[in-house]
Every structure is written in structure tokens, then in C-alpha cells.
Amino acid sequence: MPITVEQVVDTALEIISAEGFEALSMRRVADALNTGPASLYAHVVNKTDLDELLIARLSSKIVLPKPDAANWREQIRDVCAQVRDLYLAYPGISGAAFAVAPTDLDTARLNEGMLAILLNGGVTAQAAAWGVDALLLYVAAYCLETSIVRRRVEEKDAVWVVGRDEMQRRLASLPAEEFPYTASHAVELTAGEGHDRFDFAVSLMIDGLTRR
Amino acid sequence: MPITVEQVVDTALEIISAEGFEALSMRRVADALNTGPASLYAHVVNKTDLDELLIARLSSKIVLPKPDAANWREQIRDVCAQVRDLYLAYPGISGAAFAVAPTDLDTARLNEGMLAILLNGGVTAQAAAWGVDALLLYVAAYCLETSIVRRRVEEKDAVWVVGRDEMQRRLASLPAEEFPYTASHAVELTAGEGHDRFDFAVSLMIDGLTRR
């Protein structure tokens, strides 16, 4: 029963999907494949290499629209949301996205697609190039953060984790001498349902790109 | 010879500064303190807890300006640059910034300072609250990425790592069928000295905040 790289990547993704990126280990993958850890190194040079393969596989699943100059904003927003949902479906995997080398073809395809949308939208070449970079970096960061928060919420029995109203109360009761703004704007600081914060930040960058 | 939390944090920061965040381990800190790893757990509940203490210590070193409505843009940019340089001085530590709980007083001080600058600049309360969040998230992401890249550059004997012109050549020689934009804009994609990419992204968000 030969092992292929695709099998390794597939079972790795299953493990991450079920138990998170922290639970992914060579032995875990090897066990799921009914073999020892050494067998994997014939198909994968490294754990880091496996991580890159995982990001590449995910990148290949993004569907890229044909650029439409009229509503390029919605198009780029949609691609960012796709990446976001894909990352969040494999909790913690976005941590591997920071280490990905631009040498990979699948991630290059994603970059090309986003670049195409921005350029067709009338964004300057330099702004488009750096804009794609900034957007992807932010998306990865947002997903990493929310993955960590979700993990903490579900495992810590809700101890040490507080709800929004409790959080508001704590912020509001900070010493007004040192924290006047934090205390008086506790509502805004804890506001936002779902991906409101994400939408805000992405829109911030997209609107900035418009005039360049 | 009693051990204090400050000592633990100090030696941890020294280790990170010299060898990077990946080299930081309980045993490493314990050895530097001439003791065993178990001794640390009397002062630090967790490795994760130590990470949070490190971020808190770094946050306390940021100098916050008195808000000046006239040039709030330069002020917020300067604070972001301070955080960036501080994170980069301890390579890889920004990875711990994603897991930091907002319950800490020192990080709350940083948030308060940035919030003060934005609010005095005339930014809407909601935009200011989410703006601080987005900026700090991006800064952490940027520092994590560049830390990883720098690490790769210095350890891999420059093999597997290519210069800018070689990178341009590779991008330009991608199949024009699938990668027309990437190939024709290889120059823009590889442009940027120092922290140009950072300045661009931060300015993008700040300019976006202006109109809200």
C-alpha cells in the first residue's frame, strides 16, 4: 500500500480540521496512515515543507473571478472572505501561511488572481502589488488570532474567558486617570459581531487603494 | 539566591534577542539561571503565560506621545514603527502577540495611547477602536513574517534563498498564459527597500481612518 504526497496532505488536513494545527504532528499523520513517522520523510522533506504543501493545497481551492472593472471592490472582498473562511476551517493553519515561500505555483495563482482584480480596478501597479501583500498578510493574521481565541473559548471551560458584557464592565472600571479613553469607549472597543472587525479592516485597505 | 519573575522575563528576552523566539524554552531559561526547569513554575504558570509576560514587558517600553490633533497621523505612525522595531529586535516574538489576552495592564496602556491619538485626530470612536486593533494586528503579522524571512536568509547559507533580481527573473518567466499580470509586473512585485511595504500598508489604513 504505497503512500503518496496527496495522501499525506489529505490526512494532515483532516487532522487539522478535527483537532487544530497544534495537534498536527508527523506521528499523528503516520498513525492515521498505519505506518511509522520515518515513512513520511520519503515524500516530504520537512514538517515545514508539509506546512507549505498544506497552504498550497488550500490556495488551490480558492475560486478566482474573471476581473470585472465595475465591481472590483466586491471581487477582492470576496476573495479575502474565501481565504478567511478556508483558513478558519482549519484552525491555526494560518500560522503556516507566514512562512510560505512565494516560489509555490498555487499560491502564485492566488496572488495573480488578486493582482488581476486590483489592476483591472484601476489601482496603480505598485499599489496593487503591495496591496495584495498587505491584504493577504492581514487575513492570515486575523485568522490566526481568531483561531487562538476560539480554541481558548472551547477548551478552558469558559473559565478565564469572559463574555462581552463582563469585558465592558472591566474596561469601564479601569482607573480613569490612566485609561480615560478606554474606560469611556468600552462599548466601541468590545463591539462587533462575527467578522465585523475583519470587514472593517479589509474595507479600510481597499478604500485606501482606490486613490492610488 | 531567589528567583523573581523579572529575572525570568529578562533572561528570556536575552535569549530571544540572541537566538530567536524558537530557541526560547523553559530549560534554556532555567539553565541560564543555573537551576532546573521545575523551579520556573513557581513564578510562571505556563510557557504561554511567560509569552504574555514578554509581550507585556515589551509593551511597557513603548513611549506614547501626548496626543496632538494637528499631526495625529505622524504620531500613530511613529507608535507603529516603535512596536515594529521592538518586535524585530526580538525575532519571532511577534508570534506570541497574537495570543495575548487584553486583560493585561501594559498592553492596555499601549491600546489606550493609540486610541487617544486617533480620537484626538477626529476619528470616529468605532473606527478608532477597530483601527487600533487592525493596526496592531498588521504590525504583529509584518514582524512575524520578516522575522521568519530573516531567519531563513541567515541560516540557510543563502541556498534556497534568492536575491531580488533572480526573483524578478523567475516571476517574469512564469507562463504568460496563466500569470500575465505577475509576469509583466515582476518589478513592482519585488520592489521596496527596508520597511517600504510596512509604511505603505500602515499609511493605507491611516488614510482610510481619516474619512470615518
Place this chain on the structure above:
DNA sequence: GGCCGGGGACGAACAGTGTTCGGCCGACGA
């Protein structure tokens, strides 16, 4: 057909990690 080489599979081991247990010992309160 017989032989040999090469490469995938894999058991075992190495060095390292975070964390816990149990005992030691000194200082501080009753």
C-alpha cells in the same frame, strides 16, 4: 532467467520540548 541496484517502508533511537510529582530545606508565624 538470473542477478543486482535502488528506493520506499519502517523500527528504533536521539535530542529536545512542556509539565508534574515528590521530597528537601529554610524561613516565618504561633
Place this chain on the structure above:
DNA sequence: TCGTCGGCCGAACACTGTTCGTCCCCGGCC
């Protein structure tokens, strides 16, 4: 003076990524 409590720490447990050496099977060559 005695007791208890908490910092200290050696040893161990269950992991991690990775390598070495061996086994074995399958394909090509004489």
C-alpha cells in the same frame, strides 16, 4: 521551639521532529 508553608529542584512522563540502518520488493540489465 515547633510546625507549616512555599520556593527550590532532581527525576520522570509523554510528547515532538528527525536520522540511521535495515529490510524487502520491483524494475532494468546481462
